[in-house]
Amino acid sequence: MHLTIARSGEPVTSDVMSTTATTAGAKAHARAQHGRMADLMRHVPASTSPIPPEDVRTEQLVWSETVAAGGYTTAVMARGTRIRLSDPDGNACAHLLLHRVDGPHERLNVADTVKVPWRAYLGTGHPLLSGFGRVLATIVADTSAAHDALAGTTTQSGNEAKYGAAAPESGSPAGRELFLLGALKHGLGRRDLPPSVSFFKGVRVTPDGSLVWEGSAGPGTAVDLLLHIDAIVLLANTAHPLDPRPEFTCSPLRVQAWAAPGDLDALNAGDLVGPLEPEHRQAVANTDADLVARGVL
């Protein structure tokens, strides 16, 4: 005879012994879950990825993950890492922040990222700049061309007004709340969350200055980022703030990364995305000069 407590608080009896009534049983129950696969998970080690990119050997991967709609992920990645963000189903929206690992007050600066290259729209060859005259990453491939550096991510008050909920555990998480969780995992906090960029949902500016939603380029697109410095990568996958659909709409985001240090040389030589613009070359020069002085290069 086994005694349990019913929801009402009244003791009840059961003839069936629970498998988790003892520490040994609970441990066995927990351990029996190991090794299971799910559609939405990080693959550790990354070489066990069931979804490797076609152009990369599985054993090269350092990050493989499918992020849920409304989920977030974060990892520290080394200089020379190539990060591919993919939108397999067409409704992912990858909100991105980058912080320098060895001094996270140096981080993505969206104003410099659009002002310095003289370009408001993100695409292949666009540098993602810090506020200190250096380049954190370069967009080195892009089959979507529907991205946004202007409207940022969603906020608690915005999502509560639009969808009725914004908490990370809700069905419509605000991007800023997800960013905050990711930042907190690195010892960072609210002050460390600057404006962000997002991929897979296009926004354009009309001649009168209005923001126009262009939405997704469709399923199956991808964007590749190449890191110039060791970076904290924060990714939130949640509906864009200008998404006009009244129901929260988002689909999984795929993240894959691998070491590609030769790509930095090719980029700088003009062999990866063509000749770099003069502002981009200066940013690479400033970044590399700093790394040389630190003994990294």
Next chain:
Amino acid sequence: MTVPALVPGAVVLDETVAARAPWSAIVAAGDVLTIVDIEGNQAVDCLLYAAADTAVRYSAQETIARQGRIALTTGSVLRADTGLALMTVVDDEVGVHDTLGGACSKESNTLRYGQHTRAQHGCMENFLIEGARYGLGARDLASNINWFMNVPVDPDGALGIVDGLSAPDKRVALRADVDTLVLVSNCPQINNPCNAFHPTPVRMIVTRPGGQA
């Protein structure tokens, strides 16, 4: 001192900010800050923080996403990254103020104009030194407002700081919706048209409509 505040009231503060200098004040909820472009086409870089909690700060992205338009003018609500309304533009004699271009700095000067411009004073210097008076640092700087600065986006996505639309004694007025720390850099940039290649002073007037100073 030729023009009055855009919104009449008891004058709480009336100060001139020298060319190239920083400035700050806490504007109490309900008070109105008038910024006067004394000589015309002087960019006034501006950051806002909730005085009660400076981790709640102006967000260019939340502001423009919520209003659906990149430029600021009368009616624009200047929101924090929580969505909170910090200030509202209640009057404007120019019609277009920038939200995208951010601040100049010694470091970004090297990218835009060459390494020889690193020595020049920049808005980031002003923001850092003035913000430090309130315990703020590099982590607290985000995309700022550029009053009187003109940054169009062309149909192909080209973006840039072009000749200003302001003129001598043009004004913009901001009402504080909560007690707001206003951090300003009177832009020292001399390599682009944001200050007509000649930084000049601006004037800050805080008025309390219907109130006693």
